[in-house]
Amino acid sequence: MEKSSNLKDATDKPSLRKTERSLPIALLRARETVMIPIRELLQESNISEQKWRVLRVVEEKGALEQTAIAEAACLLLPSLTRIVQSLEADGFLTRQPDSSDRRKTIVEITDIGRDLIAANTPKSNEIYQRLEKSFGKKKMNDLLDLLEELQHLRL
């Protein structure tokens, strides 16, 4: 018996959306597509996706406490603790206690960290341009606008 899993069937049971119209699945699949060339790039620098995200967040936002980094990099605090310790050991960033609230650890990027980002920037921009070319500049911007709005929603 053929049946569409996207519509109510004869017995009128409600059914789930097709996986292509499931937002979490669509976001994940789209991300997998985009990540393929980026994973190649990061492998050359021998740096994980997570470390790369942390480094970019810290570069972008300047001196930052760890809770804020975890939020921005989509990582849990225990995961972040390990990653930041590893990045500090490699000299990519520094940690120092906040002078006004000594529970906090303030993280900053170092010149070595900035160099790592700079070293990957040309190829990263190349990938971005290739993506813009095959997907379309307008669609790309529309998508980024929608994602930016969605990521700030609090449901």
Next chain:
Amino acid sequence: MEKSSNLKDATDKPSLRKTERSLPIALLRARETVMIPIRELLQESNISEQKWRVLRVVEEKGALEQTAIAEAACLLLPSLTRIVQSLEADGFLTRQPDSSDRRKTIVEITDIGRDLIAANTPKSNEIYQRLEKSFGKKKMNDLLDLLEELQHLRL
């Protein structure tokens, strides 16, 4: 010294996009936002995100070989092997060798598996409607259209 990390600076070094305009990061953050209520839902059924994706793919596409499931559920084959074995042990799906090519294992959902999906469908649809309401129906559909196209791009 203040500087925008999104534009070339005075020394004309090329720089990276802001993380909000990085497609992989924006996709991930948006997904985290959307997953918050869904994680609650899945925890009640005591099923992992990955198992849920596999179950939905198998329900949607019918009898399917594992390589195709891995692709559709964004999982590596070794991860899928374990997940499918676990879902089979719990009675949610069956495995049988393909009669025309016995290297392949064909996976199908069982009634118990369908029941699990059905049990979660009302709350899942509720979450979806809440999301549509706060994000907007048109934006939601535009976003899904863009993601659908992006996930099928081959860079």
Next chain:
DNA sequence: TATTGTTATACTCTATAACTATA
């Protein structure tokens, strides 16, 4: 008492390679 971050833990997923069976 609440918050920030660390440590401990058990579990899961990732990534790769080696292997089996089949084509």
Next chain:
DNA sequence: TATAGTTATAGAGTATAACAATA
């Protein structure tokens, strides 16, 4: 030789709880 899937393994992330230091 190539493909489909399994197994093994090391490493990393997830998720939770317990803990220390500070507020």
